[in-house]
Amino acid sequence: MEPQMKNRTFGRAAMAFSAAAISISLAACGSSGPAGTAASADSASMWGLTGGNQPVLQKSVTDWNSAHPDSTIKLDFFANDAYKTKVRTAVGAGQGPTFIYGWGGGVLKSYVDAGQVDDLSGYLKDNPDVKDRYLPAVLKNGVIDGKTYALPNNNVQPVVLYFNKDVFAKVGAEVPKTWDELMALVPKFKDAGIAPFSLGGQSRWPDLMWLEYLVERIGGPEVFANIAANKPNAWSDPAVTESLTKIQQLVDAGGFANGFSSIAADSNADQALMYTGKAAMILQGGWIYQSMKKDAADFVKSGKLGFTTFPTVSGGKGDPANVVGNPSNFWSVSAKATEGQKKAALEYVKNGMFSDSNIQGLIDSGAVPVVKGIEGKLAASPDKDFLSYVYGMAKNAPSFTLSWDQALSPAQGDAMLANLDQIFLKKITPGQFVDTMNATIGK
């Protein structure tokens, strides 16, 4: 691009460079999606995420397409971080897919506010069997202002504390039940040359799991409920400051793997540290079980993978059974889709999604589908220990808080992740974090 430039055109070239930066990224985002989905004029399009559920979703859609040649679905996959940017730009430009994959929460609300997704309440009323198959606690995450805009589409994903049993045995350590025990383990592992915790800090959202659970254990679910409800100065709750202080103490103690801020979770490097024994524990979503089952099959099969709940904090108000994470992922139906596409989409939701083979596929991949009456199937799975554990965790949780970056508006979520990164790097104090975040309330 540069070689032909002559001196005089630099000014203009510079202009083109900078101006094109915004427009090119917009154009690039807008162009590839719809072009890829234009297989047949009226076939519904679906964007899924790469990773653990990819083969399951792929199979579900392939099966659907071969059984329903007249209402096919065109499926494309994207990496998590890239998807979140891409889908929003595409939807904003009126080029979004028929099925919009999401997490519920503040991001879903922004779609609802912009009139980009259809109200599915009427559909649920007409199809009670669709509504009845879900665990009710999960279904309500797709409800905004009393109307259902998104339906759960895969598995329940609480955040779990995973650990490497081999490493624990080698060091002679016990699984931490309290925060104090956890802190006491740090020097023990460090002396053995093992990082106590792996953390995908470059991806930023894994940092958040620490804050979410600490605030939950110390202050209970109300603390974040107030933040999500945009109550003034909701971040000033002492539970937030205490949690941030504890995080920085853990960083100071060397609790996280060497170079944690350059480890990316999207490449699964964080979990690799744990199953290769370079780190003892990792706090991550329920979905990494699926990828470990694939990438570290022997490790998982031989029962070396341990899992437990986040430790309690002495004096904390939160119920130890409370859970944070993603209740499920969701499908919303684009308001901009054609009638034919919408019809095909809802038809798939009713008869294709959570068909027996889809449910079995999810279970086989190491995931717990968000539907009722699967205890028997879970118990018959080779992964029954983990699956039953996650199912029980989700079912018995008095409160299941949605991941904060999804629950908040995108602007708040982005500011929160950027500032939390600064907390982990010790570039700012808990007080500065609270002040900065209070200023974003309502944005």
Place this chain on the structure above:
Amino acid sequence: MSTTSGSSRRALQTGPSGWLAAPALAFFALFAIIPLFGVLFLSFTSWDGLGEIKMDGLSSWTTVLTDPVTGNALLVTAKIMFFSFIVQAPISLLLGVFTAAGQKYRAALAVLYFVPLLLSSAAVAIAFKALLDPNFGLGAGLGLPFLAQDWLGDSDLVLFVVVFVIAWQFVPFHTLIYQGGVRQIPASLYEAAQIDGAGRVQQFFNITLPQMKYTIITSSTLMVVGSLAYFDLVFVLTGGGPGYATRLLPLHMYLTGFKANDMGAASALGVMLVVIGLALALLLQRLGGKNRNASQMEGA
């Protein structure tokens, strides 16, 4: 080139029809000028990328200009620009001079040096990210503790790693420019110098460098203004982190627009980027002197 007579200059001016530039101009207007005005307009609005675009006066500008992250982004951009120039300019100048000579092995090396330019920035970034990983990268793989540092996770170190990777990718391009520049210097100048008894070092400083004045300006402008456009490489390599340590202005613009979904503020940042880029390009042209059509021979 210095003997252009009056008549041939007129011939140049009346020569190719201005209309030949029309297709390029049309594309330029469509993809650069019109979006530029679009961005200028958006900078006075608030828009989350989904809903309606609301006029919002100067609020995006006040947000951007009072945000300490913007100041930090400017500082990081300036640092990258400065260090990139300091690292790239001498290396590519020397490599350019080296590869300009006729020997076969030099031509072979020139081809090797050229390879990084053929790789896409994203591929370069992914490769370096894997190589520099403190736990699974080159250092850990070869058992060399020196190489196993937290290259991309240390806020103080990461800037220089980024400068290094940028240099790795772009030095070949500037080497190519300098190679072309050196080859245009008439051999007679060197022959004369040799007769006068000038050594290689003297020839370099008294002939090569002065003769390359405009090549140096060209290359420097591209380096400096190009620093404002580093995006893909840094985005993939560090994502702007750790913290804000490598959040360059274009990256800050992208993250503000597409992660935080604040298109108003992102557009204001985009306008800033354009203004700074233009100002720098003009400044560098001024440094080159107004009479840039004058003979380069005079320098000798």
